[in-house]
Amino acid sequence: MTTYSFPENFFWGAAASGPQTEGTADKLHPSIWDSWHANHPERFxxxxxxxxxxxTLYKYREDVALMKNIGLNSFRTSIQWSRLxxxxETGQANEQAVRFYNDYFDEMINQGIEPMINLYHFDMPEELQTRYGGFESVHVTDLFARFAATAFRLFGEKIKYWTTFNEPIVPVEGGYLYDFHYPCKKDGKLAAQVAFNIMLAHAKAVKCYRELDLDGEIGVVLNLTPSYTRSDSAEDHKAAWYADLLFNRSFLDPLVKHQFPPELCEVLAANNCLPQVSKDDIALITSSSIDFLGVNYYVPRRVQARETPYNxxxxxxExxxxxxVDPDGRFNPYRDNNEIxxxxxxxxxxxxxNNYGNIKWYLAEIGIAMDLESExxxxxxxxxxxxxxxxLMEEHLIQLHRAIAEGANCFGVHQWTFIDNWSWINSFKRxxxxxxxxxxxxxxxxxxxxLWFKALAQSNQLTTEDK
Structure with a gap:
């Protein structure tokens, strides 16, 4: 047997979101997911x-008891903009929503579970998407900051860990490049504009948090996917460099290193996709500082140099x-044969x-998909x-432990997810x-x-059989 000990006060928990767990009862405003499903249920x-x-709106006490039952000491969820x-325009809160979130967070705290609260998990209010185009509009970045400031004032004394966005590149990809999020547009220039405006909204929210001088920390959650090459050829390595630039560094560098990669600007310019920006907005983004980074990881990205015409x-x-696809790779038969x-x-x-100042970070999502039949x-x-x-989780945690032993500044692991939850157009497929x-x-x-996770969380140690 081999035992791997993790740092003292390590966070062991789970991650979820408001729109995927709460239900829509008592919500004054629909989100884009509510209205998209109402109009096109066939997409789900x-x-x-x-x-x-x-x-969760009605079962949160039962659920927090279940969290405690399996040893969770922390839990990430989100506040729904369209609920709170x-x-x-003013950021005025709904009192019924305030009571719910206060009760939910208090229940966690009373049970010894640290709530980590995210502000945006893909759930743009429909009214703001219809009226302004969502994050296509700079005005909506101001409205997001007002929402954030309201949340900070209401809950900032009890919530010590905040994040602004979960996977901010996903609404860009899904809504403006690949047609798996509303508004289902395919427009590279608009995608770049939305990406910039999301970073601007993040920076404005962080500014609000700093101005309130609360006793806590604020960060952002990024999905980081290493790019691995088909071969060691220079052409394949260049392909991986582009994939890393566009999918990882596009958000990592501005939000952690305080700089926009010049190469990214050159790529966008070459493809007539540079967003409209102001010097003041760039300065606000690059001067904004986070206290910690959340990292979501599920599958790697493998790439090769382009051999067929881009059509x-x-x-x-792309x-x-x-x-x-690596012909020698391992694959999950229960999730579209994604590589492990x-x-x-x-x-x-x-x-x-090595490249981002060893910023404090935690594994904000990791999970292994299965379906009902395979479970x-x-x-x-x-x-x-x-x-x-x-x-599979043991294998991933052994790699994380190896990184921590070599100096990685990781302070926790949250598995996706606590209870099987609704997952966008996939619903409950996985x-x-x-x-x-x-x-x-x-x-x-x-x-x-x-039960395995409970033993891990309570002991702060992973014990595996030697093979």
């Missing part, structure tokens, strides 16, 4: 939308590379340590056998939770991975 797996999902704010009539990053590469965790940690039924002991997850959600009864049923 089995037509399931965000109306009820985990029903009554008047988007889209608008710009996407102008500079082609995606590649635990080594990527170590590579991400080394990159942050199997409830066994005689009342536990669902998802042991497939456990072995399951990730420590607990299974029965879509008919709403019952939560524990899985074996949760």
């Amino acid at each position: 797996f089995q037509g399931i939308g965000p109306q009820q999902v985990c029903d 704010i009554e008047d988007f 889209l009539d608008y710009f996407t990053p 102008f500079y590379f082609e995606n590649y 590469l635990p080594q990527a965790i170590y590579d991400i940690a080394a990159n942050i340590r 199997g039924p409830v066994l005689q002991d009342g536990v669902i056998d998802d042991s497939f997850r456990i072995g 399951r990730y939770g420590f607990y299974r959600l029965d879509l008919v009864s709403g019952q939560r049923q524990i899985k074996r991975n949760a």
